Amino acid sequence: MIIKINNKTWELDQPSVNDVIEKINVETNDQYFFSHFIADGKEIYENHELFLEDHLTGISELEIVLKTVKQFINDILLSASEYIQRAKPELPPLVDDFYNHADKSTWNRFVAFLEGLEWLNQMIAVIDGTKQHPINWDQYLIIAGAMKEHLETLQEALENQDEVLIADTIQYELLPLLEELEKEIDSTIDQEGYRYDIS
Known part of the structure; x- marks a missing residue:
């Protein structure tokens, strides 16, 4: 699976939900807030963890959308x-x-x-x-x-x-x-x- 966050890309072989959350936490510091993600073109705005638990193995590209605090x-x-x-x-x-x-x-x-x-x-x-x-x-x-x-x-x-x-x-x-x-x-x-x- 490919994960994209803030113009950075990682390829993970068998990621867990925790791996994804850890990547998000590393990238969201005082400057950014996690907004939503796009899983294979589909925007997901709520129940993120639940969605990942149910669909993680089937996702080929996961884009994490961050916003500045402002x-x-x-x-x-x-x-x-x-x-x-x-x-x-x-x-x-x-x-x-x-x-x-x-x-x-x-x-x-x-x-x-x-x-x-x-x-x-x-x-x-x-x-x-x-x-x-x-x-x-x-x-x-x-x-x-x-x-x-x-x-x-x-x-x-x-x-x-x-x-x-x-x-x-x-x-x-x-x-x-x-x-x-x-x-x-x-x-x-x-x-x-x-x-x-x-x-």
């Missing part, structure tokens, strides 16, 4: 911005449903919203762990701290099935925080990053 932060912020843009219009109807007594669909949408907030918190934690931060990083940390507090409130409301508290927390606390986070992300991308031209 590219990685830019791309993850673009994803967060897209998520917030999709989530914001969904929240007022969700809030209304909680004020008017939630049904199964309402609870399912609420769980999806919680997963999105958790993802945003993880994104901020990942960027915080890098050596490079956007200029306005302190604002992100303030927003993340406030989001965590409100998530705890939501957790209590969920345990008590307090639909009014859930609706109030989303409407008056989390929606404004998401709008604030979106402004910070847009500011970072416009000042320090870039948007991909889709035209």
